[in-house]
Amino acid sequence: MLGNSSSATEFFLLGFPGSQEVRRIFFVTFFFLYSVTVMGNTVIIITVCVSKHLQSPMYFFLGHLSVLEVLITSTAVPFMLWGLLLPNTQIISLAACAAQLYLYLSLSTSELALLGAMAVDHYMAVCNPLRYNIIMNSSTCIWVVIVSWVFGFLSEIWPVYATFQLTFCKSNVLDHFYCDRGQLLKVSCEDTLFTEFILFLMAVFIIIGPLIPTIVSYTYIISTILKIPSASGRRKSFSTCASHFTYVVIGFGSCFFLYVKPKQTQAAEYNKVASLLVLVVTPFLNPFIFTLWNDKFIQAFGDVLKRCYQLVKS
Template identity: 80%
Template sequence: MLGNHSSEFYLLGFPGSPELRHTLFATFFLFYSVTVMGNMLIIVIVSVDKRLQSPMYFFLGYLSVLEILITSVAVPLMLWGLLLPGMQAISLTAGSAQLYLYLSLGTSEFILMGAMPVDRYVAVCNPLRYNIIMNSHTCTWVVIVSWVFGFLFHIWPVCATFQLTFLKSNVLDHFLCDRGQLLKLSCDDSHFTQFILFLMAVFVINGALIPTIISYPYIISTILKIPSASGRRKAFSTCASHFTFVVIGYGTCLFLYVKPKQTQAAEYNRVASLMVLVVTPFLNPFIFTLWNDRFIKAFQDIMKRCWQLLRG
């Protein structure tokens, strides 16, 4: 049993046979490795190639940093839990830190995602003023605001969650300190807290989605007016990756967070969290590079240079 000041929880993780757990470990380890290496590759190429020194790739580099940090908050601990024979213990301090970092980094990512369609709108619809509006000062402030807002916004929600009284059990039916499962274990009446958390999720996710909803009709309309097919394709390639990322990223988070009742079934939360922490970050490096001709060319040139250095 557990009191409000208990020192640890136990994560149930993924129940099943050792063979199933080892298969899940191999699968998730592959996904995590590709996620980290893919996003690190994006960061390196954006940093060293002068052709990618523009606001779009500046935001993409910081988005890759956030993807690595978000998935690293929970996935290594989840992988370690899959190798353990029983439940995994996590201290109250570590659990609160994990939840805080996960939510704060995720919110910072949403704000950055909300800024990216504005960048594409200015680039496509107002190209003559692009360098004036989206200058280095503006881009730096967007990144700073996204980080500061994300980390300040979740101080109260995490503190409120861990101030609840937990007497039912100290076992969380999840692979991380999930807020929904914590609220489920609480003996206090958490309906008001859940309602406030719902409003906050609506504010963050829908607030960051509004720039995309407003910008893309204008972007698509402008692209369709471009006379040459090559011009339309080039303009579309710079926007398609972001739009695909928005559909996948916002879709999974809407299912996970924008719901009045946070205490959903454990399987629902576990699958949704896997989409947010494992599947989406795994797909993002491919989404942002496969449709981007300029990035592919920069990647090919760097590979040629590395090959020449190895041969020389």
């Protein structure tokens, strides 16, 4: 505990409770999920960059989405694994805590913006195929990605700044595995009601903003697909959007549970589960969602493996 006149300069993260055996099980499980996440998304990035068959806006956005997934999960999971492997070592300075929270929130916001852009891209491909190549040219795709990244990193400056302007004098112990904003507000000795309300409004704007074009796009997409006379045509059109739609449901749903709540300082157990969904489970599912349903990507990946084998053989 800290005195009322002093503010914490470092925090101790409790991580996950339990015996040493339970911690080892957690470590093995999360290490496996993190390793598959990094390797799977790296495979997507390399395949999209190398394969000539995947030079389209959909795969260009998918490559950037995979980059974001690797970065997002890497902001917190390695530190969490270190804490599980060596208990009582999860001590983080105030500056490192601010950097971790800012990177995590900024990258997550950029990802939501990119998911909204991908929904519009699918709408153009299904509903306006004749104008698709004209509108979704390389210049447009590059600008969409740039705007997504800039929007993410600019929109989270004030929320993180406002959080770390508070005085943390109740305690320097955070009941979480990373610098969670709710836990930071909980250990502040100031009245955080107004700050929490503003953060709630900003979270609603950041999440609803990309969600609106996503919902509108898929409304038109589903309407257009249902009008296709042949079953094979409907199946082909739906398979193009199914992976992205599945990922949107998981991504936006978990963010709603985690951030769209007026009271940020609620149960730590709830926040831990929701954070694990965003930081561990969703990035882990990304390579499987976007590749297992995509015959074109699987074929391109097979071609890349053949080329690598020929290079090694020669």
